[in-house]
Amino acid sequence: MADNIVSVPELNGPGSQAPELNAIVGCAGAGKTTVRVAFRLDDPRWPHHLNFDEYRHALKDQFNDPVFAATKLCALPAAVFDSLNWSTRSVIMSMADNYMARRQSFSMETTGDDGLFPIIRKARFAGYRVHGAIVLTKDPYINIARIRNRAFASRLGKTIIDQSVFNEKEILANYSNIMASIYKTLEMFATCLIVDNSGISPRKLLRKEENGQFYSNDVPVSLERAHKIIADLDYFKNRSSGRAPYVEE
Structure with a gap:
């Protein structure tokens, strides 16, 4: 694991005076928060962090009935759940706009399907230096298993921030969208890490520098x-190609 740790200057380059956005992109269950900590992407230069699941968790307090507790969120009527997601997205977009108006650096996590990509585009247009990490897994069923495990742990009474309730179909669609748009996503970032988080510890696959050069194992x-x-x-x-996925060559 130590060989894969990336220092913050490696992501940002020396001496930047422009405000910065560090965006971590990954399918639900990919382990974006884990990668954020493991690769030291929570550096003090980004004192403000926007995480959809954390803000949705906080907004659930607006529902007074105990049935709306985290462990029961999946039982919410669709209209209420959609309203909660819409409210969360609106709060995050408003906070991002406020950071940009104040020229403050910040970081965020997004699945791409949560409607937060416009923040990245706005930041670029506003003159931010935008850096990224794309968190991938070898198999979307890894993500599904992780989310199920989180839900199970929650029912056991543990405190779990990310109570993702996406169903299997939505996870598969999110995974497919991440892979289909990965090159467009890369174009949004001045520098980027691509991380395989399929196993116990995240593994750096590629690093993209501002000149467009990719590095593998440096x-x-x-x-x-x-x-x-x-x-x-x-x-x-x-x-679909009939290959046995993820066999090391």
């Missing part, structure tokens, strides 16, 4: 090689 790799490394993590592509 060794420069061609664009074609970088694309292959990414493609080898695409569950649906590997399955």
Whole structure:
């Protein structure tokens, strides 16, 4: 694990005076928060952090009935659940606008499907230096298992912030969308880490620098090689091609 730790200057480059946004992108259950801590992406230069699940958890307090507790959130009527998500998104967008108006650096986590990508685009337009980390897994059923485990742990009385209640179909769709849009996502970031978080510890796959050069294990790799490394993590592509996914070559 120690060999994979990335120092913050590696992400940002020296001497930047522009405000910065550090965005962590990944499917629900990919382990964005884990990667944020493991790769030291919670550096003090980003004193403000926006996390959809954390803010949704806080907003649940607006519902007074105990049945709306975290462990029962999946039982909420669809209209109430959608309203809660809409409210959470509105709060986060408003806070991001406030940070940008004040030219403050901040960080965020997004699944891409939660409607928060406009924050990244706004920040770029506002002159922010935008850095990113894309958190992937080899198989969307890894994500599904993690979310189920969180829900089970919650029912045992443990405090779990991320009570994701996405159903399996939504997880699969989110995973597919992340993989399908990965190159467009990369274009939004001046620098970026691509991380495989399929196992016990996250593993750095690629690093993209501001000049567009990719590195694997700190060794420069061609664009074609970088694309292959990414493609080898695409569950649906590997399955449809008949390949046995994720066999080390």
